[in-house]
Amino acid sequence: MSSIAVRTSLVWIALVGALALPQAARAQDTHTITVQGIAWKYNGKLSTAASPIMVDDLKIGDFVEVTLPGGIPHGFVTIIKKTPPPSDKFLDAVLACGETPASKPKAVLKEVCAAGAASNFNKIFVGTLKLEVMNTFTTPVDFFCVQHKDGMPGTLKLK
Ligand SMILES: [Cu+2]
16 A cells, blocks of 8 residues: 555545544533523523423423522422413422432433432422432423412423
């Protein structure tokens, strides 16, 4: 093989390798929801009772982080939305810390848990509730605040 042919092959190998990498190393994005007063806050927007916060840029494998600073009590729980309110809690949507996959076959979100850590799902908490978007997630999932119920609604949705 001529040295030019060898060099050309090396360039191709480098190019194919570089193209393959971003796909393999595709990042799991983290979507952080926080609060302001008695509203959810995401990407600079605030929820109202009439307009749920829309977290609509999720991908399978991404993380949703609900971060609560304390002060006003808040919590996160998935719901079946009812019009008119009150909506019903829908606990089956989240596989929480300490629960077995077999106990929640309808789960579409999985709480990320440190070893032995208690769940922050469906309770008032201070700190972070971290959820992974499972590959079973398809249709939008509604949620509300454990404390403020339908006054603090939101929706999780794939991009
Ligand atoms: Cu609240």
